[in-house]
Amino acid sequence: MSNIKINLENTGIAEKNILEYKEQVENIHKELNKRANDEKDFVGWLELPTNYDKEEFERIKKSAEKINKESDILVVIGIGGSYLGARAVIEALTSSFISEEQRNYTEILYAGNNLSSNYINELIEYIGEKDFSINVISKSGTTTEPAIAFRIFREILENKYGIEEARSRIYVTTDKEKGALKTLAQKEGYEQFVIPDNVGGRYSVLTAVGLLPIATAGISIDKLMEGAKKAQDKYNNPELKENDCYKYAVVRNILYKLYKNTEILVNYEPKMHYFTEWWKQLYGESEGKDQKGIFPAGVDFTTDLHSMGQYIQDGRRNLFETVISINIPNSNINIRPDDDNLDGLNYLSGKDLDYVNKKAMEGTIKAHVSGDVPNIFIEMSKLDEQNIGELIYFFEKACSMSGLILGVNPFNQPGVEEYKKNMFHLLEKPGY
Numbered sequence: 001m002s003n004i005k006i007n008l009e010n011t012g013i014a015e016k017n018i019l020e021y022k023e024q025v026e027n028i029h030k031e032l033n034k035r036a037n038d039e040k041d042f043v044g045w046l047e048l049p050t051n052y053d054k055e056e057f058e059r060i061k062k063s064a065e066k067i068n069k070e071s072d073i074l075v076v077i078g079i080g081g082s083y084l085g086a087r088a089v090i091e092a093l094t095s096s097f098i099s100e101e102q103r104n105y106t107e108i109l110y111a112g113n114n115l116s117s118n119y120i121n122e123l124i125e126y127i128g129e130k131d132f133s134i135n136v137i138s139k140s141g142t143t144t145e146p147a148i149a150f151r152i153f154r155e156i157l158e159n160k161y162g163i164e165e166a167r168s169r170i171y172v173t174t175d176k177e178k179g180a181l182k183t184l185a186q187k188e189g190y191e192q193f194v195i196p197d198n199v200g201g202r203y204s205v206l207t208a209v210g211l212l213p214i215a216t217a218g219i220s221i222d223k224l225m226e227g228a229k230k231a232q233d234k235y236n237n238p239e240l241k242e243n244d245c246y247k248y249a250v251v252r253n254i255l256y257k258l259y260k261n262t263e264i265l266v267n268y269e270p271k272m273h274y275f276t277e278w279w280k281q282l283y284g285e286s287e288g289k290d291q292k293g294i295f296p297a298g299v300d301f302t303t304d305l306h307s308m309g310q311y312i313q314d315g316r317r318n319l320f321e322t323v324i325s326i327n328i329p330n331s332n333i334n335i336r337p338d339d340d341n342l343d344g345l346n347y348l349s350g351k352d353l354d355y356v357n358k359k360a361m362e363g364t365i366k367a368h369v370s371g372d373v374p375n376i377f378i379e380m381s382k383l384d385e386q387n388i389g390e391l392i393y394f395f396e397k398a399c400s401m402s403g404l405i406l407g408v409n410p411f412n413q414p415g416v417e418e419y420k421k422n423m424f425h426l427l428e429k430p431g432y
């Protein structure tokens, strides 16, 4: 039984129109499965929940334990696909507020995802006397932001613990044989984890890229993989009629053809904020090319109903929404009666906060659908490792299907090189 359900009733698209894509979907399905075992292709993520390096998986758990014994903080250095997946899972599954006394696991902090000197200095100040380790993650091993951050934090680590101990506190996740980071890791003898050749950055959360920070944060990576495996089995059905993941991909493409070229991923749970960031990167980098593609946007409701709500209800009609709803919150709060009722809220007494949140969601969906914003509704029973694993795989697979229906290559990102060339030229990097 799946804990994730999709409802397309409010998209305005009839099942028969979806099923017109049956043949195309079946062909792409076959092609994807054929490509999954090609080590030179980028479809290795398709079988990751079952086909992964078991020895490395155990080593990830051991390293997570070691980091927890030795360090108050793990600085995860990476950008884009080399960091967003881990942050998405960690923020979704750990408390938003943990004091040092309450903390049972190493705190995960992030660097190398921007070039802000303020950010880095504030992070250095926050680390202060605390013990820390580093997990530097880069598939290419040459990305500027993480490379600079690593240089800075490595020096701090070496000054603090001496070269030898610093070495044992550095964990490198990179390509198995190439790149500057690989060379450095080999030379220094750092603990290393591999990003498989056939798994691209934004599809890599279920490799060591995501798994080491996630395990260090005290989250069960076994359960996460179990959830992903469930999705792998479930969405390997070539029958469009029975495959919700493919239906989502098809509906997006139909909406796109109807000039709905912006998709807003909506949550009513702030812990899902970084999940949306991860999703935005996955879809934006996979589909936005050849002057095509749905623009992936995101909002946290009800917060953003007070900022973006107006536009969504009344602005340019090129939007559709995909709402992720979590059926049962991990904890709830009762609204109690108040004798004076000066705030006028007694009509809610006896109800719980999640009930109010759900009514806000129902009311908003109704309003937006009637304002010509089609709605895709994804229900998740609760926020836990299995369901997040399942949802990750659902979106990855849907993304590849959607991109291939659109007629783009969902596994490359040629566009991101443009700004780099200019930046390197301006920085007078040799060769630019």
Ligand code: PA5
Pocket: 079, 080, 081, 082, 137, 138, 139, 140, 141, 142, 143, 146, 200, 201, 202, 203, 285, 413
């Ligand atoms: O999805 C992608 O491929 C990118 O977003 C990369 O993850 C990002 O650019 C970081 O690259 P790297 O891991 O090579 O440092």
